[in-house]
Amino acid sequence: MGEIDEAIERADRESFTRQPPKTLKGQIGYLIRQLGSAKAVAQELGVTADSVNRYRRGAHKHARPDIAAKINDAVRARWQPQVRKRRQKQAATATGITVETRARFGYTAPIGTTDDGRFRRLTVHPPAYAQRLFHARNTGASDQQMRQIITEGLKDVYFQYGGTRAAGFSDVTLNDIA
Numbered sequence: 001m002g003e004i005d006e007a008i009e010r011a012d013r014e015s016f017t018r019q020p021p022k023t024l025k026g027q028i029g030y031l032i033r034q035l036g037s038a039k040a041v042a043q044e045l046g047v048t049a050d051s052v053n054r055y056r057r058g059a060h061k062h063a064r065p066d067i068a069a070k071i072n073d074a075v076r077a078r079w080q081p082q083v084r085k086r087r088q089k090q091a092a093t094a095t096g097i098t099v100e101t102r103a104r105f106g107y108t109a110p111i112g113t114t115d116d117g118r119f120r121r122l123t124v125h126p127p128a129y130a131q132r133l134f135h136a137r138n139t140g141a142s143d144q145q146m147r148q149i150i151t152e153g154l155k156d157v158y159f160q161y162g163g164t165r166a167a168g169f170s171d172v173t174l175n176d177i178a
Helices: 003-014 024-035 038-045 049-057 065-078 081-095 127-138 143-159
Strands: 099-108 118-124 171-177
Touching: 003 065, 003 127, 003 143, 024 038, 024 049, 024 065, 038 049, 038 065, 081 127, 127 143
Parallel strands: none
Antiparallel strands: 099 118, 099 171
16 A cells, blocks of 8 residues: 555545444454455455454454454445545545645746756645546556646646646656655
């Protein structure tokens, strides 16, 4: 999972209307309901089906830290899918997503102007690019492809202000994220 995907996942988690189960037994019960069987959960987590059943029954109250992290991530990845879809639809059609970054931006500009990259702190809300970003994420795009979509959104919204200024910018690149 890349930086962009992790940021989208964090934003999705902030929109939950209820908290996911916290106990091991509750988390395993939820995963079994979602995946259909203890065997499927075991394959997802990389443990045996017997271990999953022991967690479900409460025979083991705590999993190893690495397994507990996998369980927590699996639950959160599946938690409240309708809330996630509603939030993404709203972002893609009306509100946009908040892109806040401190990055070094370089660009190609006409001769006689400076095109040296420099750090800028930006906060923008490009709705048109939110739809493209969510679609790319849902179709398994790489972090680099999602970074390119964000860069295009920043170019349009910040540098070119929707096409009303800096028309000479032919390309903007997102180089160093800080």
